[in-house]
Amino acid sequence: MVDKFDKPSSVTKEQQPLLEIRNVTKSFDGVVAVDNVSLTINKGEIFALLGASGCGKSTTLRMIAGFESVSGGDILLDGIRINEMTPDKRDSSMVFQSYALFPHYDVYDNVAYGLVNKKMDKKTIREKVMRMVELVGLKGLEHRMPNQLSGGQQQRVALARALVMEPAVLLFDEPLSNLDAKLRVYMRKEIRKIQQRIGITSVYVTHDQAEAMSLSDKIIIMNKGHIEQVGTPHEVYQHPASRFVADFIGSANFVEAKVSEGDSEGEMIPVRMLNEDFNVHYAGLPVKAGDTVQIVLRPEAIRLADSGDVEAEVISSTYMGAVQEYVVRAGDKELETEEYNPEGKRIYRPGDKVWLRIQRDALHAVEN
Numbered sequence: 001m002v003d004k005f006d007k008p009s010s011v012t013k014e015q016q017p018l019l020e021i022r023n024v025t026k027s028f029d030g031v032v033a034v035d036n037v038s039l040t041i042n043k044g045e046i047f048a049l050l051g052a053s054g055c056g057k058s059t060t061l062r063m064i065a066g067f068e069s070v071s072g073g074d075i076l077l078d079g080i081r082i083n084e085m086t087p088d089k090r091d092s093s094m095v096f097q098s099y100a101l102f103p104h105y106d107v108y109d110n111v112a113y114g115l116v117n118k119k120m121d122k123k124t125i126r127e128k129v130m131r132m133v134e135l136v137g138l139k140g141l142e143h144r145m146p147n148q149l150s151g152g153q154q155q156r157v158a159l160a161r162a163l164v165m166e167p168a169v170l171l172f173d174e175p176l177s178n179l180d181a182k183l184r185v186y187m188r189k190e191i192r193k194i195q196q197r198i199g200i201t202s203v204y205v206t207h208d209q210a211e212a213m214s215l216s217d218k219i220i221i222m223n224k225g226h227i228e229q230v231g232t233p234h235e236v237y238q239h240p241a242s243r244f245v246a247d248f249i250g251s252a253n254f255v256e257a258k259v260s261e262g263d264s265e266g267e268m269i270p271v272r273m274l275n276e277d278f279n280v281h282y283a284g285l286p287v288k289a290g291d292t293v294q295i296v297l298r299p300e301a302i303r304l305a306d307s308g309d310v311e312a313e314v315i316s317s318t319y320m321g322a323v324q325e326y327v328v329r330a331g332d333k334e335l336e337t338e339e340y341n342p343e344g345k346r347i348y349r350p351g352d353k354v355w356l357r358i359q360r361d362a363l364h365a366v367e368n
Contacts, residue, residue, distance in 0.1 A: 017079075018043040018201045019064070019169055024073035026059050033059045035225040036073070041169075046195050046202040048216035052248075053207060056225040058173060061205045065171050066090050078168055093162035097174045099154045101146045101161075107133065108142040111160045132160040135194060152183045159191070163200070170195075172204040176211065184208075188215050209249055213237070221245050239281060243366045246296040253297040253335045257365065261289045269365065271295065274310045274330050280363040293365040301362040302337040304328070304348050308355030314348045330356060 019041040026034040034056040041047050049057040062068040064075060066087035075082050082090050093114075101110050111132055115125045133139055136156040146154055155175055162170055172191075176184045192215050195202055206212055212219050213233040221228045221236060221244075229241040240246035243254065257273035257280075269282045273295050280295060287293060304314070304326060312330040324342035328335050337356075339345065348354055 016043045017041070018077070019203070020074075020076040021060070021064070022074045022076070024060070024063065024075060025071045026056075026063060026068060027071045032225055034063070037222075037225075037227055038073075039220060039227065039230060041201060041203065043201055044199045045217045046192075046204060046215060048212035048219045049203060049205045049222060050209060050212040050219050050248075051207065051222035055222040057205045057207075057220075057222050060222070061171055061173055061203060064169070064203060065092055065094050091168040092171055093165050093167040094171045094173060095155075095158050095162050095175045097177050099146075099158045099178075101154060101157055103146050106143045106145055107138060107149070107157050110146070110157050111164055113161065114165045128164050129160075132164045135163070135197075136160045137190070150183075151179050152187055155179065155187060156190075159194070163194075163198070168201065170200050170202040172202065172206075174206055175204075176206075176208075184211070191215060213249075219249075221248060223248075238362070239283065239364055240296060240366060241283070243294055243296075246364070246366060251299050251336060253299065253302075255295045255297055255333060255335075256368070257293055257295045259287050259289050259291045259293060269293075271365065274333065276309055278358075278360060278363055280365045282365040284365070284367045292368045294368055296364045296366060297335065297358070298362060299325075299336045299338040300340070301359040302328075302335060303357040303359075304337060304339065304354045305357045306355060308357035310356040310358065312354050312356050314350050314352045314354060317347065317349055319347075328354065328356065 017040045021037055021039050024034060024037045025032065037060060049060060051057045059068060063070050066085060070083050077091060102113065105113070108129055111129045112125050115128060133142055136159055138153065138156055138160065141153065149157065158175070176187050179187060188211050204215055216233065218230060218232055219236050220230050223244055229236055229245045236245060237249050240249065246252045255273050257271040260270040260272050260277065262270040267281055267283050268279045269287060270277065270279050271293065282293065310330050312328040315327040315329050315334060318325040319342070322340060324339040324347060326337045326339070326348065328337060
């Protein structure tokens, strides 16, 4: 017997569209929750739908799963339009935030539930269930009841139950929200490891930027029903498409700058910021000399030193273990900075006069 997932972990992702969302809209009583959203997910990729509560990410996921109807547009799975298909007819499985385990079934029977409903023979069911139980690290716990499991173990059962159906696409609806912080970190690593091992196409909804960054091949950042940006974790962090994205992903200082006279080179423009000249990345609407833009200055792109680009004064200094956090004032602007691995380095104190060394290739401008 050969399963869909019986393939080596090193399988290269095919640039082959598997899930396509085309101009999809969803309205509730005249209120638009998802507005003209389009995206393509290739076979083997994991995409994170990231945004604040009410941005439309969960509604989008529920439309993919078939739990919500589509008001406009089309959803295609492997080239087939699935708008009117009921959830059980779609080649997808969902992992829920609440685990949704049957309390009167043990681990084995919870995982086997969908296969039993498909009337598979007992031998095939056992082979598939035991393979999935081992994959998610629950071998030996097959006969435990849900109330005998930790939260992380229950979530693994829910994951195994979804995977055993061998869906074309696996859907996650904030599956780690009910776990404590340490367990969330551990489980997101485990989910990513399993996803990469079997190469299953996945859509993962979360409001947690760390989850999105660590789990996904690409991140879809949503805001008020719209897509703000789609890109790799590196792209959305280093080259945010808008101030909203820059502010939502990680920490950022925003410094107003004037576009200077001079030639733009590719995606670089000259600006005057903090009384100094810089060339910064910019991919927005065309700008001219004298226009105002906002510079995204990440805390880790600023170093405190005895000489550098900009004079400043330390306002606060906070030891956080692996990082020393500073707030400094440069002119009339307060900036947050971070110094990693501070042991053995000079620790600046409030009132110290310093210079800021700015990592120039990390500067990115967004529209004002």
